[in-house]
Amino acid sequence: MSNTNEAAGGEARIGKDFIRTIIDAHNQDGRYAGRVHTRFPPEPNGYLHIGHAKSICLNFGLAKEYNGKCNLRFDDTNPSKEEQEYVDSIQEDVRWLGFDWEDRRFFASDYFEKLYAFAEQLITIGKAYVDDLSAEQIREYRGTLTEAGRNSPHRDRSPEENLDLFRRMRAGEFADGERVLRAKIDMASPNMIMRDPTLYRIKRAHHHRTGDAWCIYPMYDFTHCLSDAIEGVTHSVCTLEFENNRELYDWVLDTLGQFPERPYQYEFARLNLTYTVLSKRKLIQLVTEKLVSGWDDPRMPTISGMRRRGYTPASLRDFCERIGVSKANSLVDFALLEHCVREDLNATAPRVMGVLNPVKLVIENYPEGQVDEFDMPFHPEDESMGSRVVPFARELYIERDDFMEEAPKKFFRLAPGREVRLRYAYYVTCTGVEKDAEGNITEIRCTYDPETKGGWSKDGRKVKGTLHWVSTAHAVPAEVRLYDKLFGVENPAGEKDADFRDLLNPDSFQTVSAFLEPCLATVEPGWSCQFERLGYFCSDVRDHVPGKPVFNRTATLRDTWAKIAQKQS
């Protein structure tokens, strides 16, 4: 069995955000001659999460909407944190989300030689200098938020001396941290970023792509704007924390002055989700401290975790579309994400039966050894999804929760003397229960009405409940994993100084053995379905073993079960 997701379609937009307004304005006034070129620039220092999905959908979505292009560029200027494993996973995740960078996969490290040449130019025109101050001294000289900084004693070296020193930095004549290249801007600038920012540092670390070819590495602020310019990017869209960096972005491009149609930076608010940590530092901590099974643990907010859990690319794209793009810091309700998966899965997931918490149901008047076969549709509203045959016998499993010995009036399912429908099979009436020495129900007895074959009554009598069921003799034993939120509190990131690990939900994961209908023995990894009334499940991508299904619960149907239980008590 297989069900796959289509590639990123052109879903309708909810409302127009400020970035689209800006692009429209540029298209009006003729800037870039109508060209729209964006980029998604992750640092390969971790796996992508749902927050990145927002940026991916924005950047690739903008390009698609305006018939433009979007590059995938790895911002790999800090060799000590970056790894090939991360670039591989990032590429896989972007593709899985349904986006295509075509032949435009770049690395900032592709530009190291060019960047170095730009740095020499800056030195030549007297706009950059080599500083001998230590990191601590530079911090002291920088001043504070309210006091201006002081110039470094090395600030006025001649371009010739700076050039010589910078070349020797590259040649490896100095130790790590001994010297840096700094932009010569303004140590009294009210914008801290502009107080002679570091452009290059000496760092002997193995780079995942350039190996040991370099011992000096360019900093983000120098690299990013130039990479954008080199690639012909028009709209460089990043998150709010870079607002202060925009002045430097402009300074570098303008003082080099070689990019007549240069890119400009625009910022939007990053995603915050209730119950969810989206800080890479914390996510990596969950992985390295083995608080989760890995980056793709189904409880993780990573793209790979969500994929394994059974979220579909379309549902994630829809979510990103619905949350909108603005500059206001916000905290999106997890319920919206849930709604998006449910909406997609409701239309696309086949309906099958599985019993998670089984109790035996014996039909007293059903002949022993007899087997009925019912042809059951995979989807009640979509005939094109076809059907499968499900065997029915005298002894079945039903959900333990679907029976109550002393049931309140509002309980619609099975209870002594009450009649319910076994889905697509027969009406049955409970005649009694059998218990063990401790008084636990071991078996429920009932009789069936042969006249109700298929689940319809000819005399027009109605039943309030419809139960899912599985024949004990034909059932496929399976492992089902029920996941809850990893964090039991609304916004674990909100508590600034608290250790977020204290907020982990101890009940975030539970494994149960279940009984499924026979057709589920043949599912493929990643196949999603809805177990009638129990929620949406996805056959585990990673732990898939043919014939021995393992399912992760993607989403519950709704919270109504809790409410029903509450009303009944």
Place this chain on the structure above:
RNA sequence: UGGGGUGUAGCCAAGUUGGCAAGGCAACGGGUUUUGGUCCCGUCAUUCGUGGGUUCGAGUCCUACCACCCCAGCCA
């Protein structure tokens, strides 16, 4: 108490040159239903962080204040 940003419903979020405050999620009520699901129908901002001002008319303009976020990495 430096600079840069942001405040529209419980949560997101549209709001054009000032002219009756979109939409989605959540919630609540009703109908359909062989999933207590889905679907359908209805309700949900006399008010836009606050106070002044301009105007026939202000979420939009002016003004003063308040709250929150970001910046003192040789991280990105």
